Amino acid sequence: MSTSRQNAPYHHGDLRNALLEAALIILERDGEAGLGLRDLARAVGVSPAAPYRHFDGRAALLEALAVTGFQRFTRAMDDVAATEPADLLAAMGKTYVLFALHNAALFRLMFSPQLRRDNRPGLRMAADAAFATLRRISGGDTRAGRVAALAAWARVHGLAVLLLDGQIAIEAGEEIEALISAIIDRH
Numbered sequence: 001m002s003t004s005r006q007n008a009p010y011h012h013g014d015l016r017n018a019l020l021e022a023a024l025i026i027l028e029r030d031g032e033a034g035l036g037l038r039d040l041a042r043a044v045g046v047s048p049a050a051p052y053r054h055f056d057g058r059a060a061l062l063e064a065l066a067v068t069g070f071q072r073f074t075r076a077m078d079d080v081a082a083t084e085p086a087d088l089l090a091a092m093g094k095t096y097v098l099f100a101l102h103n104a105a106l107f108r109l110m111f112s113p114q115l116r117r118d119n120r121p122g123l124r125m126a127a128d129a130a131f132a133t134l135r136r137i138s139g140g141d142t143r144a145g146r147v148a149a150l151a152a153w154a155r156v157h158g159l160a161v162l163l164l165d166g167q168i169a170i171e172a173g174e175e176i177e178a179l180i181s182a183i184i185d186r187h
Contacts, residue, residue: 016054018044020068023061027105037061062109063120069110070126073099077133088137093156093184098177100160107160159183
């Protein structure tokens with residue numbers, strides 16, 4: 001009688017979250033190309049079929065990761081808003097750029113054209129919740145509020161992408177957070 005792990009019954013307390021957490025680590029370490037359900041199963045220590053109980057394929061895993069990213073991002077923005085800084089829009093902008101820099105692969109996945117939000121209602125809801133946080137402080141549900149939120153988003157997203165792509169050189173002795181603050185504070 002074999003007592004190998006392969007023959008052991010499937011039991012995991014919270015496999016979906018364990019898979020997502022492991023996938024986030026793999027995503028940041030190896031990029032999106034390094035994510036496969038079989039490798040993910042191996043990393044978590046479950047059978048190769050186990051991830052399919054939660055994700056019907058790689059695209060569903062990527063979508064769930066992007067949703068997780070938007071949820072974490074929205075919490076970070078809500079946390080900033082709760083501190084009631086003097087310039088809330090600038091504080092949220094800095095948080096946006098730092099989130100991108102500290103979660104580069106996740107950030108790129110969240111905004112990947114490969115994950116079209118119109119085909120993925122869960123992703124659309126998570127992305128809309130993140131935008132709603134910005135829109136609330138930019139003028140609410142008015143057209144002017146939407147335009148102000150889009151302008152603020154375009155500015156910080158552009159800065160984040162320029163920094164991620166190495167298009168903005170950090171000079172010797174320059175602190176990246178100070179540079180981000182100086183750029184955002186110029187609005």
